[in-house]
Amino acid sequence: MNLTLKIWRQPSVDKKGKFETYQINDISADCSFLEMLDQLNEKLINDSNGPVDFTKCPVSFDHDCREGICGMCGLYINGRPHGPDSGITTCQLHMRKFKDGDTIVVEPWRSKAFPIIRDLVVDRGALDKIIQAGGYVSVNTGGIPDANSIPISKRNSDLAMDAASCIGCGACVASCANASAMLFVSAKVSQLALLPQGKIEAKERVQSMVKEMDSLGFGNCSNTYGCEAECPKEISKSNIARLNREFIGAKVCYENEVTRAAGGA
Amino acid sequence: MNNKILEFSSISKKVFMALAGLFLIVFLLVHLTINLFLLLGDGGKLFTASAHFMSTNPVIKIFEVFLFGGFILHIIIGILLTLKNWASRPVGYNQSNKSKTAFFSKYMIWTGLIVFTFLAIHMMNFYFVKLGLVQPPDGVGKHEFYQMTILLFSNKVYSSIYIVLLIILGFHLNHAFKAAFQTLGLNHNKYNCTIGFLGTAYSIIVAGGFIIIPIYFMFFF
Ligand code: FES
Numbered sequence: 001m002n003l004t005l006k007i008w009r010q011p012s013v014d015k016k017g018k019f020e021t022y023q024i025n026d027i028s029a030d031c032s033f034l035e036m037l038d039q040l041n042e043k044l045i046n047d048s049n050g051p052v053d054f055t056k057c058p059v060s061f062d063h064d065c066r067e068g069i070c071g072m073c074g075l076y077i078n079g080r081p082h083g084p085d086s087g088i089t090t091c092q093l094h095m096r097k098f099k100d101g102d103t104i105v106v107e108p109w110r111s112k113a114f115p116i117i118r119d120l121v122v123d124r125g126a127l128d129k130i131i132q133a134g135g136y137v138s139v140n141t142g143g144i145p146d147a148n149s150i151p152i153s154k155r156n157s158d159l160a161m162d163a164a165s166c167i168g169c170g171a172c173v174a175s176c177a178n179a180s181a182m183l184f185v186s187a188k189v190s191q192l193a194l195l196p197q198g199k200i201e202a203k204e205r206v207q208s209m210v211k212e213m214d215s216l217g218f219g220n221c222s223n224t225y226g227c228e229a230e231c232p233k234e235i236s237k238s239n240i241a242r243l244n245r246e247f248i249g250a251k252v253c254y255e256n257e258v259t260r261a262a263g264g265a
Numbered sequence: 266m267n268n269k270i271l272e273f274s275s276i277s278k279k280v281f282m283a284l285a286g287l288f289l290i291v292f293l294l295v296h297l298t299i300n301l302f303l304l305l306g307d308g309g310k311l312f313t314a315s316a317h318f319m320s321t322n323p324v325i326k327i328f329e330v331f332l333f334g335g336f337i338l339h340i341i342i343g344i345l346l347t348l349k350n351w352a353s354r355p356v357g358y359n360q361s362n363k364s365k366t367a368f369f370s371k372y373m374i375w376t377g378l379i380v381f382t383f384l385a386i387h388m389m390n391f392y393f394v395k396l397g398l399v400q401p402p403d404g405v406g407k408h409e410f411y412q413m414t415i416l417l418f419s420n421k422v423y424s425s426i427y428i429v430l431l432i433i434l435g436f437h438l439n440h441a442f443k444a445a446f447q448t449l450g451l452n453h454n455k456y457n458c459t460i461g462f463l464g465t466a467y468s469i470i471v472a473g474g475f476i477i478i479p480i481y482f483m484f485f486f
Contacts, residue, residue: 006359008359019359076358076360078360078363079358079360079361079362079363079364080362080363080364081364105359105360107358107359107360110354110356110357110358111353111354112352112353112354112355113353175362175364177350177362177366177370177371178349178350178353178354179350179353179354180275180350180353210274210275210276211274213275214274214275217352217353218353219349219350219352219353219354220275220278220279220346220349220350221275221279221448222346222350222370222371222373222444223367223370223440223443223444223447223448224366224367224370224371225365225366225367225370226362226364226365226366229364229365229366230364237447237452238452240447240452241447241450241451241452242450242452243276243450244276244279244280244447244448244449244450245450246450247274247276247277248276248280248449248450251277
């Protein structure tokens, strides 16, 4: 198929960007979206002779595993994060989802918290900062406990696994009308809050992760649910309700500092 | 920002917003019930009696303070949250978002502001008249709410605007009702369906109920 591509080009974070139109022909319906971009880049390299304008340089886009597990490859394609399909990442998107003669508009994730590094590549480090604020279990050294010594219900282990399938691609932020990271944070809080090992620090974790999220410039959730619709791992918005529950519980019932009045020494 | 309120976390703000909203939702039902007395055809006796009760009963007076507090809290937090949301995406997308979303949720600030404008007009027409801050229409006493209502609703332009604004309020409530439960963490397979149904039913009943009244006065009175 022959396609017209409108791609956001921006040389670096502090330079102005613009859309550039490219024509690309003979694309197989069986190739993936990223392979199509590879072909475009190859064409740009072959066509260039000598120093060229940055719009004639290969298009920068993030990718790593190309099988939907690393979460690097987020692109906003024709008004939808990860393009016109559900439950997949951009690298899993196939060109058969488009028609011959289509115009495809490709944009980077747009959020104050995700500065553009170049073209379609954004810095999703803000998500890592949220994890650093508490998205872990502090493991102290010692012997390996027996696998069956901590009983976990099937229900909770399933829910925790579902939440843990979040790959941190940032599509929830990209699709949210408010650029909110609530689905991401809720998945990371839930996967630990549901398990006995995570429960111990749950009250502090939820508070510090939400605090970090707020400070990084993400918006507030307005229950629009674009996040759930676009999540490649189909993480449920019920996790957001759990995050709210956990947070309210921690704020209302938990004493962050144990004072004498609270029974501390 | 030294202001503690502005330092509240996003979730705390939303929780207060939801609680205030739920309180307003209950208030609207009470208001609607009293307004529906207008349709009884008893010359406004029951309506006037209820209006008198609502403006003199000391318990209701206390609730009135909470009601104003609720409105102010709901509006201020709503504006604060929206400003932060707008700032969170300084550069927008070229292609408008095509993700499947809860439609009215994206326009809550606008439906909210329209409802607020209506609220201001409404206060001028009734509440401030009662307080003596605004002159009642000629020949009508400042506590004669029945007369004021009939006068207003016999004006076709006012009634039409009223109907449109209440439809917009209905849209606002439709999302608000369900969203409040999610914000408070009340999301459960067992009752999600019920909440969804109740939210839709509530918004239709409240908007529809208020709308019947001007229609009655315009065409059947
Ligand atoms: S490249 Fe790893 S998820 Fe797409």
